[in-house]
Amino acid sequence: MSEGPIFQRVALIGLGLIAGSMSLAMREGGLAARVVGYARSAETRDTAREIGLVDEVVDSAAEAVAGADLVVLAVPVGAMGAVAAEIAPHLAPGAILTDVGSVKQSVIDAVGPHVPEGVHFIPGHPLAGTEHSGPRSGFATLFRNRWWLLTPLPDSDPEAVEKLSALVRAMGANVDRMEAPHHDLVLAVTSHVPHLIAYTMVGVADHLRRVTESEVVRYSAAGFRDFTRIAASDPTMWRDVFLHNKDATLDILGRFAEELFVLQRAIRMGDGEHLHKYFTGTRAIRRGIIEAGQDTAAPDFGRAAAKAVR
Numbered sequence: 001m002s003e004g005p006i007f008q009r010v011a012l013i014g015l016g017l018i019a020g021s022m023s024l025a026m027r028e029g030g031l032a033a034r035v036v037g038y039a040r041s042a043e044t045r046d047t048a049r050e051i052g053l054v055d056e057v058v059d060s061a062a063e064a065v066a067g068a069d070l071v072v073l074a075v076p077v078g079a080m081g082a083v084a085a086e087i088a089p090h091l092a093p094g095a096i097l098t099d100v101g102s103v104k105q106s107v108i109d110a111v112g113p114h115v116p117e118g119v120h121f122i123p124g125h126p127l128a129g130t131e132h133s134g135p136r137s138g139f140a141t142l143f144r145n146r147w148w149l150l151t152p153l154p155d156s157d158p159e160a161v162e163k164l165s166a167l168v169r170a171m172g173a174n175v176d177r178m179e180a181p182h183h184d185l186v187l188a189v190t191s192h193v194p195h196l197i198a199y200t201m202v203g204v205a206d207h208l209r210r211v212t213e214s215e216v217v218r219y220s221a222a223g224f225r226d227f228t229r230i231a232a233s234d235p236t237m238w239r240d241v242f243l244h245n246k247d248a249t250l251d252i253l254g255r256f257a258e259e260l261f262v263l264q265r266a267i268r269m270g271d272g273e274h275l276h277k278y279f280t281g282t283r284a285i286r287r288g289i290i291e292a293g294q295d296t297a298a299p300d301f302g303r304a305a306a307k308a309v310r
């Protein structure tokens with residue numbers, strides 16, 4: 001149990017899966033004396049009020065951040081800069097400003113210039129999520145035993161980094177630190193390109209469905225079902241991820257295409273030995289992830305993956 005709140009007033013900007021889960025985890029653990037939330041759409045704010053997602057839903061971002069000692073930007077990465085510009089004049093001196101965006105360098109570039117002197121900007125990214133979005137999708141245990149990567153800037157105040165880390169740990173996550181460009185490369189391998197592949201595969205099947213009527217749905221096997229779960233993820237969030245992690249995504253996608261051609265050739269040539277060796281290697285990666293206690297993108301796996309693509 002917590003020994004009292006870590007923050008007095010937490011302002012959540014955006015009230016979807018991640019902000020909602022943070023609010024529920026913080027309130028369950030008594031980690032914040034008060035959690036205030038704001039989302040752009042009145043519909044989302046009404047839903048958040050109706051389900052009591054936060055202690056108070058306010059009608060402007062400025063009102064939410066006033067007097068907050070922690071401000072969390074939990075909006076799609078393409079909206080981070082505009083939100084930062086809107087709240088900047090209202091941030092309290094000494095406040096910690098963080099974000100939960102899936103891409104880090106572009107968020108730093110977009111938010112950084114708006115951060116006033118005396119406010120501690122510490123970018124972050126919880127490696128936890130689902131295909132669901134919106135204010136009803138959050139749950140308190142989302143971050144348990146997951147990684148939460150922080151990408152502090154060279155001049156980030158160590159005490160502020162430690163305070164934010166304490167909150168993250170109290171929500172059940174493990175903290176690791178990374179440089180933003182490295183984060184973006186690792187996540188391109190472990191999360192972004194896999195999502196793009198899932199979106200593509202489901203798109204291919206959808207085109208095929210028009211030929212085979214409903215067979216694709218009726219006989220949908222486990223592998224394809226896993227793809228459809230991923231491909232049901234929020235379109236706005238993922239559009240922004242690809243537009244803002246463009247270089248790393250294109251790099252990894254190029255390597256993916258090269259590998260795919262090698263496997264395609266092995267199938268054409270009947271090279272079973274190559275296929276078997278390849279699949280044995282990939283199985284070892286899966287087992288490594290399970291042994292590390294992670295069934296999601298783990299930094300150790302990510303580091304190995306990033307090293308392999310250098």
Ligand SMILES: NC(=O)c1ccc[n+]([C@@H]2O[C@H](COP(=O)([O-])OP(=O)(O)OC[C@H]3O[C@@H](n4cnc5c(N)ncnc54)[C@H](O)[C@@H]3O)[C@@H](O)[C@H]2O)c1
Pocket residue numbers: 013014015016017018019038039040041044074075076077079082083100101102103125126127128129130131132133134135137234237241
């Ligand atoms: N979903 C995941 O699996 C996951 C995991 C880790 C990190 N993230 C990142 O967390 C962030 C939020 O994702 P989510 O899954 O909670 O999304 P979500 O769609 O569930 O919620 C986004 C919220 O932001 C609000 N919003 C959008 N534009 C806004 C604006 N300009 N001003 C104020 N509010 C605005 C929406 O109304 C909504 O309440 C994204 O940057 C995403 O990349 C997502």
Ligand SMILES: O=C(O)C(=O)C[C@]1(C(=O)O)C=C[C@@H](O)C=C1
Pocket residue numbers: 101102126127128129130131190191192230233296297
């Ligand atoms: O489990 C899922 O549904 C997710 O896609 C979560 C996932 C991931 O790729 O692991 C998606 C995006 C985030 O930035 C972090 C986590």
